Amino acid sequence: MGDESKKNWVLMVTAQSPTNIAVIKYWGKRDETLILPVNDSISVTLDPEHLCTTTTVAVSPSFNKDLMWLNGKEFSLAGARYQRCLSEIRGRASDFEDEEKGICIKKGDWEKLNVHIASYNNFPTAAGLASSAAGFACLVFALAKLMNVKEDCGTLSAIARQGSGSACRSLYGGFVKWDMGKDLSGNDSVAVQLADEAHWDDLVIIIAVVSSRQKETSSTAGMRDSVETSPLLSYRSKEVVPKRIVQMEEAIKTRDFPTFSKLACTDSNQFHAVCLDTRPPIFYMNDTSHRIISYMEKWNRFEVTPQVAYTFDAGPNAVLIAPNRKVATLLLQKLLFYFPPTPDTELNSYVIGDKSILKDAGIESMKDVDSLPLPSELKDSIPPQRQKGDISYFICTRPGRGPVVLADETQALLHPKTGLPK
C-alpha cells in the first residue's frame, strides 16, 4: 500500500438485499460447516421496499480491527460464519484504484485492511422474518463490490450460504432455486434464478406477524436435531422433495397458481411435520398459525380452485400469497375479519408495507374493520370468535428484486470520513 496507508481515506460501499421465503423448504444440513443442505429448495424473493437489509462496508488504513454494528449496536464478528464470509471474499479480492482519491489497493493488500460493517433491517429483527438471510446476502454482496470481486452471483451465493444457508437465495430477485449440489467442497451448492420478479408480477404477499410468548428453537439447532433423530426427514429429502422441486419449477414457469399453492402449502406442512418428528419435538407453529391454516384451507375448498397459498418458516408467522390484487384484497378483508386489531392499535400500524391493498379493500378506519362482512365460506357454519391480539401486524408486499448497490451516499450507514456509524 505504501504511501496510501498513511492517508486517512475511507472506501465504502452500501448495498441493499432482500429477504426471501421458501416455498419448497430447506431443512437439514449434510455438512454443518460448509452449510450444505440435504435437499434443493425454492424461494420467492420479497420486495426490499418492505423487507430488506441495508449494509455499508468500508475499509480504511485507519481501522485497527474488523468491527460490525447491527441496527446501531456493536455486534461481534468473532463467529465462524462471519469469519468464513470475510475470508472467502478477501481471498477473491482484486486490484482497486481510485486516482482521484489517491487510493490504490493491490489484490494482496485487502487481507491487511480491516473492515467496518454497519447493517440495518427495515423490519423488526425479532419478528422471525429471516433477517439472517437478508443480512448475510447483503454482507457478502457489499463486500464483493467493495473488494472488486469479479466472480458471478452464483459464486457469491455459495459464500453467503456459508453465513446462513437460506442467504444464498437472497442473491437473486424473483424466483430462486438453491441447488443442493454434489461436491464435497460445496462449490456447486449455489442459488440459481428460475425467473425474475417481472415474470409473475401479479402475485401479492401478505405476512401475518403472529404474537408469541414462546422462545423458539434456533433453526441451526433444530435442523441438527432433525437430521440426527427424525426418521421422516431422510425420506422427505430423498423421495419427496426432488419430485416437488420439478413440479414447483414448472408451476412457476407456467404461472400455475393452483399447483404453486398446493405445493407450497403441503411442503410447509411437511417441514413442520418433520419438526414434530424430531426428538425432542420442535413446535414452530402455534394455535394462531393453525387457525390461519384452517381459515385458508376452508376458503380454498369453498372456492374450488385455490385462492391463496400459505407457508410458515421456523416461527409462527404466516406468509400468505395471493395470485393477484383482487384476491389479495379479499384476503386482507378476511384476515382483518378473523384477526381484528386490539382497540388500542392504530390501523396504520396494524397493516404496514403496501397500504394500497388496504385502500382497495375499502378499509380506512377501525369502523370499517368492525363492519367487515362475514366471509362467504362461513355462511353455513357458526362464525368463529373474532379474537383480538393474536396477530401483531400484517405486512403487505410482493415478489421483488435482488441485491443492489445504493450509489446515493446519503444512504450509507457509516460516516464517509470516519467510517463510524452515523
Next chain:
Amino acid sequence: MGDESKKNWVLMVTAQSPTNIAVIKYWGKRDETLILPVNDSISVTLDPEHLCTTTTVAVSPSFNKDLMWLNGKEFSLAGARYQRCLSEIRGRASDFEDEEKGICIKKGDWEKLNVHIASYNNFPTAAGLASSAAGFACLVFALAKLMNVKEDCGTLSAIARQGSGSACRSLYGGFVKWDMGKDLSGNDSVAVQLADEAHWDDLVIIIAVVSSRQKETSSTAGMRDSVETSPLLSYRSKEVVPKRIVQMEEAIKTRDFPTFSKLACTDSNQFHAVCLDTRPPIFYMNDTSHRIISYMEKWNRFEVTPQVAYTFDAGPNAVLIAPNRKVATLLLQKLLFYFPPTPDTELNSYVIGDKSILKDAGIESMKDVDSLPLPSELKDSIPPQRQKGDISYFICTRPGRGPVVLADETQALLHPKTGLPK
C-alpha cells in the same frame, strides 16, 4: 322358539370394558370397511375403575326392534359398524337353555330376537378419551356372552375391530398388540395380549384433559385423508413402525421404562407429524399440549434417564405415564405447578380417579397447590407463567384388566322385567 316366544322373559348380560391408550399408534386403514390397519399397534389398557364403559344387552321375544341407549339417550343402531358387529355375533351364537326360567334358544333363533342395548361411560364422552374403543369392545363382549358365542377373545377382538379399530385392543387387560394381519378377510387382524396388568403394575398413568375450543377432525375422516394424501404415512407404516413394534414388545417384556418412554413419545409425535403432513393438515394438539410436551422433555433431559412418557391420541389430551408411584407423585406436583386450577375449581374435581397420589404428594387444599415449589428442572431458567384454565382436570389411573361380566344384577342398565333403561 315355539312356546317360549309367548312368554315375557328377558335374558340379559351386563359387562364392563376398559379403554386403552396406544403407545405405538394406529393411524391409517388399508381396508375401510373391514377396518384393517396399515401397521401393527400396541396399547396399554387403562383401569376400568376410572375409565370404562358398562353395557347391558338383552333379548326378549317382546322386543319389536333392535334399540340402543347411550348414556341414557336413545341412539341409532343404523350405522354400518353397529350392524356389522350385531350380525357377526348373531352368526356365531350357540344354543342356550335356562330350564328354570323356561328359556330355550336354538342357534338359529338368535337372528329373530331383537336386542336392547344400554351403554354408559363413567367418564365424559366428549373429552376425547377413546370412548368408542371401550364402547365397541363392551358391546361385542356382552353380546357374545349373551348369545353364548364360544369363540375366543381373539375372534371377538376381530369383531370389535369392525366397530372401531382400536376397540379390538380393549378385549384384553394389560399390554396389548393389534396384529395388522395379512388376510383379505381380516380374520387375522386381531388383538393379542403381550402381558397382563400384573406384569408391570408399578406404572402410574395421569391423563391431562385439555380445554379446547376447536372442533376436532374425526379420526375416521382424518385417517382417510392421511392415507390418501400424506407421503410420510406409508413410509412410517412400512419402515418405521415394524421396528418400533419389536422394540416396544421387548421394552414391555423387560419392563425397560427408558426405552418404553422413548418409543411412546417419539411414536406419538410421529403420528401427529403424519397428521400435519395430511392435506388439509390435521391439528389435534394445541398450545397446551405443546407446553406439556416441552415441560416433560425438559424434566426428562434434566434427570438424564426418562421420568415420564407422554402420548396423545386424536385430540389435545395428554396421557402421561410414570414408572412408579414415587415419580408419579412428583409428576402430579409438577402438573399442578404448571397448570393450577382456576380459583372457582374444587381440587376434588380437578384431580379425579386414584386420589391417593394427590395425598402422597401432600396436596390437600388449594393452598398447597399455591405453595408448590418451583420444579427443580427450572432452577436455572425464568419460571413460566402459571396459566390457569388450560387444563379441565386430571385423571389418575393405572394399567388395568380386560372386559368382565358383572354378575350383580343391580349393576344392569336395563330393567330385568321390561328390558328398558332403568
